């Protein structure tokens with residue numbers, strides 16, 4: 001269940017009707033098919049981003065923040081990553097229904113993404129200049145000279161001086177923090193309507209971090225760029241975000257305006273997250289609160305509340321109902337019991353009403369039992385047996401001697417079955 005903290009409109013939001021959202025993620029479900037099973041990486045995530053709004057997504061590592069963002073960009077690792085449900089509406093168009101060509105037009109121009117790993121997201125064999133200029137040449141129709149001039153301007157914007165010279169350098173000639181700033185420059189190149197920033201300042205020192213965040217906020221306000229801000233840093237969220245989505249174990253557990261969530265968090269996980277942030281107004285020797293335990297395995301997530309195993313506020317009513325939707329693994333013994341019960345009921349019914357197959361067979365004409373030699377060839381099973389043994393009533397001990405097999409000729413049944421016909425022919429040739 002998602003808890004919604006009381007929403008308050010932004011100070012600069014137009015009064016009256018709510019703005020139509022720029023992006024609307026609706027009941028998104030993403031699975032990864034792996035050798036160990038299906039990872040349910042995103043399970044029914046829904047949130048909206050209004051034009052010009054900064055929306056933060058916070059949550060523990062592995063809860064599905066990046067996978068949700070990559071699904072919006074349709075950049076999931078293929079073939080393992082599959083969007084199995086939901087809609088992603090961008091300006092009213094469902095991105096999940098677009099073909100690759102249509103998606104390429106939107107990516108980079110209307111929606112840009114600053115990826116989580118700046119060290120691996122840049123192409124190591126292309127100069128920084130080419131990588132910044134590429135979206136400008138493709139989406140903005142600029143000439144090479146115009147694109148180069150804009151690239152220098154963008155480098156300056158993200159705090160990299162001597163842009164003219166830097167454009168001709170390769171990623172390995174930049175520090176980690178500079179590479180992250182190059183990623184931000186690429187993201188901002190085409191003035192997108194929506195910028196998804198996946199932990200954009202993790203590799204930056206605190207002062208540069210603050211500069212970049214201020215820059216992003218200023219651009220968001222000046223150019224009306226909406227932003228999805230994925231971060232672990234609740235201090236950043238408190239300072240820059242208008243709205244917050246708290247994710248836990250592939251689901252959103254709380255959402256609301258930043259002011260409301262920080263003032264009165266409702267979900268115990270959000271409460272735990274906020275308690276674990278160091279604060280200057282606490283005594284220096286006070287221990288930081290932690291959330292004990294680990295998030296559930298998304299290969300087989302628990303039924304009911306996913307936070308229950310770690311929740312300090314858990315109540316008896318929080319346990320999943322005994323007859324709730326069972327997980328596949330838990331359902332197996334129940335299914336087996338049900339199958340056995342059906343089988344027993346069938347046998348009882350069979351005794352009372354209709355003859356069993358064995359009884360029906362007894363009413364058939366007598367079958368001819370022909371002794372024949374066992375086949376020497378044929379695959380041997382790992383356990384050594386050469387095939388299935390079959391109990392035949394009325395066999396003497398002599399017939400069951402080692403090395404002897406008996407064939408059961410059931411011409412009226414077997415004649416219907418081509419495989420049986422073939423094996424009968426082989427047997428007759430022996």
Ligand SMILES: Nc1ncnc2c1ncn2[C@@H]1O[C@H](COP(=O)(O)OP(=O)(O)OP(=O)(O)O)[C@@H](O)[C@H]1O
Nearest residue numbers: 032039041060061062063064065066067077080298
């Ligand atoms: N290519 C993949 N193959 C299999 N599972 C994947 C793949 N990519 C992500 N996952 C799984 O999807 C889940 C969500 O991952 P995601 O990268 O969205 O986490 P996250 O919330 O961004 O974490 P972090 O804060 O560490 O970046 C994780 O359980 C992860 O193991």
Ligand code: SF4
Nearest residue numbers: 305308311313314318
């Ligand atoms: S265990 Fe109960 S109280 Fe705790 S988060 Fe889950 S539903 Fe809420």
Ligand SMILES: [Mg+2]
Nearest residue numbers: 065066067116
């Ligand atoms: Mg991530």
